[in-house]
Amino acid sequence: MRVYCFGSRWIFALFSFFVITCFPHTAEAEGINYQARLIWGTDEMKPEKPNLKELDAKTKDKLKAIFKWKNYFEVDSQVVMVGANELKKVKMSTKCEIEIQDLGKNGVEVKLFGEGKLNKKVKQVLPAGECLVMAGDDSNANAWFVMLCPTGK
Amino acid sequence: MLAEKWQLCLPDSSGRSLKSNMNTDKILKIQAYLDNELSSDEARQIATWLDRDPEARSLFHELRDIKSAIVGNEVSLAVPESREFYWSKIKRSIEAEPIEIVHPPIFARWLRWATPFAAAAATIALLVSFTAFDLPGLRLKVAVHEIDDSQEEDSSITFHSQAEGMTVVWIPSGH
Numbered sequence: 001m002r003v004y005c006f007g008s009r010w011i012f013a014l015f016s017f018f019v020i021t022c023f024p025h026t027a028e029a030e031g032i033n034y035q036a037r038l039i040w041g042t043d044e045m046k047p048e049k050p051n052l053k054e055l056d057a058k059t060k061d062k063l064k065a066i067f068k069w070k071n072y073f074e075v076d077s078q079v080v081m082v083g084a085n086e087l088k089k090v091k092m093s094t095k096c097e098i099e100i101q102d103l104g105k106n107g108v109e110v111k112l113f114g115e116g117k118l119n120k121k122v123k124q125v126l127p128a129g130e131c132l133v134m135a136g137d138d139s140n141a142n143a144w145f146v147m148l149c150p151t152g153k
Numbered sequence: 154m155l156a157e158k159w160q161l162c163l164p165d166s167s168g169r170s171l172k173s174n175m176n177t178d179k180i181l182k183i184q185a186y187l188d189n190e191l192s193s194d195e196a197r198q199i200a201t202w203l204d205r206d207p208e209a210r211s212l213f214h215e216l217r218d219i220k221s222a223i224v225g226n227e228v229s230l231a232v233p234e235s236r237e238f239y240w241s242k243i244k245r246s247i248e249a250e251p252i253e254i255v256h257p258p259i260f261a262r263w264l265r266w267a268t269p270f271a272a273a274a275a276t277i278a279l280l281v282s283f284t285a286f287d288l289p290g291l292r293l294k295v296a297v298h299e300i301d302d303s304q305e306e307d308s309s310i311t312f313h314s315q316a317e318g319m320t321v322v323w324i325p326s327g328h
Contacts, residue, residue, distance in 0.1 A: 010269045062317040112324075120309060122322055129318050136324040 031083035032150050034100060034108075034126075038076045038092040039145040041069035041135075051075060059147070067135075069143055079151060082108070098134075098146060110134070110148060126150050175208065183213050187220060 039055060041063065046052060052073040055063075060072050076092050080100065087101040099111040107125030111118055112134050124132050131149040138144055185191050186199040203210045232239050257265075310323040 065317050066314055120322060120324055124320055131319050133319050133321045137326045
């Protein structure tokens with residue numbers, strides 16, 4: 001009886017081991033979800049545009065810790081799942097578009113297009129909790145931000 | 154029993170050891186014959202042997218005398234209770250004894266469970282050390298970025314904020 005109990009613990013431990021070690025690879029094969037957001041930064045009050053939303057406080061605080069603008073509004077937000085080695089195009093606005101390509105263990109490659117023209121290409125490893133922000137200034141001392149954050153699998 | 158005792162201790166009348174001339178099986182046969190434990194055929198064979206062999210006959214007489222001496226002088230011990238009552242007391246005392254379940258110490262039990270998991274964890278740690286770059290949760294170790302410099306006159310600025318967990322690529326207007 002004792003031998004049986006001891007064996008069952010080992011079997012359970014081995015089962016746990018295989019679940020733990022195999023699950024991440026399975027999840028990785030399923031892809032990673034990214035939240036892509038186009039954000040508008042300004043020192044002015046909220047413009048009278050229906051597509052602008054208040055940015056969540058956490059993200060706003062992060063941006064305010066780095067950038068000088070007082071107010072940030074969300075123009076668009078999309079969650080896109082990118083599979084292994086898959087390339088996804090995300091249209092953020094009429095002028096702005098990004099391409100996200102999974103590079104496996106090398107992270108992700110992000111291409112930023114403005115009015116159909118490639119503006120920037122960035123390769124970045126994005127662990128959970130890290131974000132990639134591609135940003136630039138615009139007219140009237142405002143700014144735009146394309147923020148890409150992995151949200152999980 | 155008597156035979157064994159006799160074999161070890163008793164010399165014959167001439168003073169020599171009978172053990173030297175008679176093996177244990179024969180001695181035990183004589184003892185069994187004395188105790189009426191043999192079949193009729195065996196008993197006949199032993200009786201014939203005893204008639205022929207004086208040494209065996211001497212042993213038989215010795216054993217018979219010892220047996221009669223023991224039986225005749227055995228102290229009779231009587232239990233002051235009936236047999237059934239005496240054994241029932243023993244039975245009750247056995248049944249009344251508390252069954253002590255011995256639990257191993259907590260640490261020992263914990264160790265028995267922890268050992269397999271520790272082994273599994275050690276194996277995982279070993280594998281992770283080889284495959285860290287393939288595990289999504291461990292990508293922080295290789296969290297480096299690469300900016301495409303293929304475009305000439307790239308005036309973008311890149312920096313990483315550890316506190317905010319952000320890599321910022323700033324692209325100036327007109328770019």
